Amino acid sequence: MHPLSLRSARLRLVAVAAAVLATLAAGLTGAAGAQAAQGCEVDYHVQHQWPGGFTANVTVHNLGDPIDGWDVEWDWPEAQRVAHGWNAAFTATGDRVNAEHLSYNKAIATGGSVSFGFNGTWAGVNRDPFAFRLNGRTCDGTVGEPTTTPTTPPPTGGESAMDQVAAMQPGWNVGNTLDALGGETAWGNPLITEELLAHVKSQGFNSIRLPVTWEEYMGPGPGYAVDPARMDRVEQVVDWALEQDLQVLLNVHHDSWMWLNELGTDHDAVLAKYEALWTQIADRFKDHPAELAFESVNEPQFTGAEGAAGDALTEELNLVFHEIVRGSGGGNDDRLLVLPTLVTNADQPRLDALKATIDGLDDPMVAATIHFYGFWPFSVNIAGFTSYDAEVEADLVGTFQRVHDTFVDAGVPVIMGEWAVLNYDHNRPGVHQSGELLKFFEAVGFHARDKGVTTMLWDAGQFLNRATLHWRDQHMYEYFASGVTTRSGTASFDSVYLPSTGAITAKSLTLHRNGLEFQGLWHGGTRLAEGADYTVSGDTLTFTAAALTRLAGNRAYGVNATVEARFSAGVPWRVKVVTADAPVLSSATGPSASFAIPTQFKGDTLATMEAKYADGTNAGTATWTSYQEFWSNFRPDYAAGTLVLTPEFLAAVTDGQPVTLTFHFYSGATASYTITESGGTVTGTA
Template sequence: MNLPSLRRTRIRLLAVAAAVLALLATGLLGAVSAQAAQGCEVEYNVQSQWPGGFTADVKIVNLGEPVDGWDVEWVWPEGQSVTHGWNAHFTTTAEQVNATSLSYNAEVATGGSISFGFNGFWAGVNRDPFAFRLNGRVCDGTVGEPTTAPTTDPPAGSVTAMEQVAAMEPGWNVGNTLDALGGETAWGNPMITEELLATVKGQGFNSIRLPVTWDEFVGEGPDYAIDPARMERVAQVVDWALAQDLQVLLNLHHDSWMWLSELPNDHDAVLAKYEAIWTQIADRFKDHPAELALESINEPQLAGVEDAEGDVLVDELNRSFHDVVRGSGGGNEDRLLVLPTLHTSSEQVRLDALKATFDDLDDPMIAATVHFYGFWPFSVNIAGVTTFNAEVEADMVNTFQRVNDTFVDAGVPVIVGEWAVLSYDHTRPGIHQYGELTKFFEAAEFHARDKGVTTMLWDAGQFLNRNTLQWRDEHLYDYFASGWTTRSGTASFDSVYLPKSGAITSESLTLNRNGLDFEGLWQGGAELAEGADYTVSGDTLTLTAAALTRLAGDRAYGVNARIEARFSAGVPWRVNVITADAPVLSDATGPTASFAIPTQFRGDTLATMEAKYADGSNAGPANWTSYQEFWSNFRPDYDAGTLILTPEFLAAVTDGQPVTLTFHFHSGARVAYTITESGDTVTGDAG
């Protein structure tokens, strides 16, 4: 079991103490021994998982006196159940399971361990159990008398910041809605409804981040009064979410660049507005449950100052927010408060500046927040970074390692308040190669989980269709949901390209097992035959010529078949068998406002585009690289059969100088094309 899973088991103990102890008081938990000086630690690990089922093992280390006969008990958070087990006798009552010793493993010395395993059933979300106990003693790493039901309620504030933030995992942003300028629906999303929030909870999310832009609803100074209707609409959404058992993180959002960025230039007025807004929000929500957390400001940015001065000003904003909320009384006295770095950056210097603020505030109920959209060239597809390569993963690993080392290991929880990739959107298809995108998502969830941080998916409507309440891409959602508990296996690529004519030969790809076992290839419900259809040598998976010939069928351009590599856990890795030949581009003349190159794609898809002048220098807006940014500078229109050069790209091209474009396709094909701009007209030559 990796460390984050162990943490998740432990952090729930206090959060569910009241529920577990209530079970004890009503006699629902099993009988416990009267042995004194008991204590234990637990390791719980889901070894493999599949729809509706999973295999798990449990290791209990006895920290107390020797045991002769043991009873390990726990409570399921999502109604899971044991279907078959080994090395223990299992009984189930409601959400509780008891695993008791057998004759051969009843004695456990001090420092010794108990190990057993089981197959289980799950539906919805397969979360770790709550509150493991050994002979009545909670396995929290301490030693003492067996735990019994208290005579009074647990003390207020017994849930720590680390525990609360862990319980928020995973989280989801209601993006581009209450933060939209011009009204809640101005940016294309419908009004937030109770049904939406119920759907989010039902899909396995435990929290929402509720971005709110307040400026359009704030009056003039010195009062800066918030429109009551706006305040009550925000409160309505917060209350709906809490009723769905979703924790809520509420903030100031686009205010960061609309007016707060002027803090260096109009310090006193901006700070007065900021404090006035937070004073009103704090007062409105001071009696709300602790499951509502407050975030001082989204992505703070400050005009006209260097980052070092920006750190100082963000420190001032965070302290001001902290003082206002804590001083408002009620539940705000110990409510979870979330403070960002400058730009919500994870650079070490930014983290260090925020850590200094935390050290000085010395408040146990605060958390840090950063955002993560990955290595920028990959995130937007520029500079030729079209794959989830070692550089992209290193950036990811280093990001989560830094926040872990700076905050988590020091006992301060971290929320990645937004994460995704920057340019992914259902209205801009093809910017990221699909398999490389899924590898990014799979790895990001693992590395975040491995370093003990909570993540909140940024969704502005590109993932969950809020009109239909359906995922726009169910396969991507499968990766998100699976990644909350386990890894998925991947491979070096997800497409095998075959020519339209000529002999078909075998093709090999490299398996990325990610700690899992490879279990074979399937096409739909049919398993492919090892030996005849594929071979495996180490991590090299080879599809035979015979199998590819059968799968390609009549070899029509495009995807001919889809197979999947299955592993012992996680989402199967899809491999498309595609027939494609090098695309063919044609000569064209057109206006700079709407220039398109006639293109026969012939089954292939575009990866990126280079642009160079005759002297070898780079052409286009991104003159630091020959590879231009996908979509904003160029884009394919597969239905129309064209490659579009945007007005933004052509505006950056020198008039009268020929530019050689090299289009790179996912099959590996490269096609050259020359354009020359003259005034408002572009001439394209396919050569």
């Protein structure tokens, strides 16, 4: 990120302008005594700024009589725009923005204040607004009668499904919490709090998906009564989120594989339980505002029923859900209802089946939902897919294109209810190369905007640390936040590797501009000199030997410097200058339950591992490829200086047969190693 642009501005009109406004107000409003005294000041603070985007906070100080309901209005001087905000309801017409109170912050006492914030976009110059108006009166630091400055009221009610789903972008899953088996904290996350939801809103999210697993809290048939304490807790979290101006998507989650999957084999009993569950949910929440939406079931799946048979069972659940909710009255008459495909899969046959269901319902307040975790081999790092290559990109582009063409283009909104990559977790470091992961995230943001799809990040604790309310990787979060409104430039890789000794030569990367202008390289706050430090020829960026020698410093193993490639918008692309030599593996003998190869990594990082028998056939758990799955079969322990071979991998190796392992590193280096597993003991030879 660029150096932060930190500035505050207390905005007042000059005294002459204030006097003119006061005179006009007196002439227009008549008897002064009949009007409440109004007056205000505004503190406008740009907290963070990067190319094309910024975060701002607005604090309004009430200098006049108490206020019960406020509307703050301003005009942008340079065509800036609010992308998403918090603690206020935002509407815009051209350069004019209105921020209106929410239910919990509508009152401002005399001498009191209210604050709200937003993420915005800009191009050229990011100047402060000309002036702010509170309920139509200019905030110039004076107190007097109301002025008649026109305001633009926000729209009221009657949103279409397309409008509501668009307003939910971006969304965030409160994963592995109310859906966890064994209790809300059983899967490692803390209890959901108001503070957590306020923080999620402050980070630019406009909606949450609230996964809830109900099975453990349901009584026996025929009533299948939900434990009142469980229903109360779910409602409490829903209400907290709505109070933070977060839309909520509430669902039936792991029940999909705990009992709903037996619909095809125990039809009547399963359907009766499903009907009872949704009847209770619909009744409890029927008087909640429209910002609460329902999702029929997470990832519907059925024992022994795939393809068209699975589609038919999915349709049956969706239709029963729709009938129950619509028939429950209250706000459920026109509440947004979200229907999944079979296993929320986005293959064309699954999309076509759901489209037929939705067409048959003829209900304008219905949306479709699918999940997306990317091209599976890349998502888990298997079969050698360690980079965001053409095949990974084609899978991503095709998914968004299909859902757009099937649904969005036909007026049916789409919610990508879960998206991320599989196996990415702070407890499993190294599965994905950081730069390649950022390219994937950047592309999802772009295609979501381009194809009109609302996305909801699946976060089970791997992105946001809910104990500290800090992102585990701030740079990654910046890609999420920026990607809502703009593209970011990238490059063919995020590192250049240098040897620890000998001459350093120039190194090149290919720029992926993504429609942006390349603006140069920075090291910290210092701009590198084009020509002396780097050259650009077409899309080829070349670091000179002199610049790399300076950046490498004492050439200690590992990252010696980080350079930013900045573009005309989005998040800068980071390039690490790394010193590394070929890793060295040592012979070892140990038990199959805990075998590890002594390894000198020498500054390098592991990409993947191949495993083959002497006859060239594949060894390990995945016999269809020589490249085994990262972490579940092998993993590096850089601190311990070992490469761990998991018991699962070794159990899949034929006893007594030598296996040649080839370890591939991101510098391009490889290292070969031979193991033989026999009788619970592994012998390894470098």
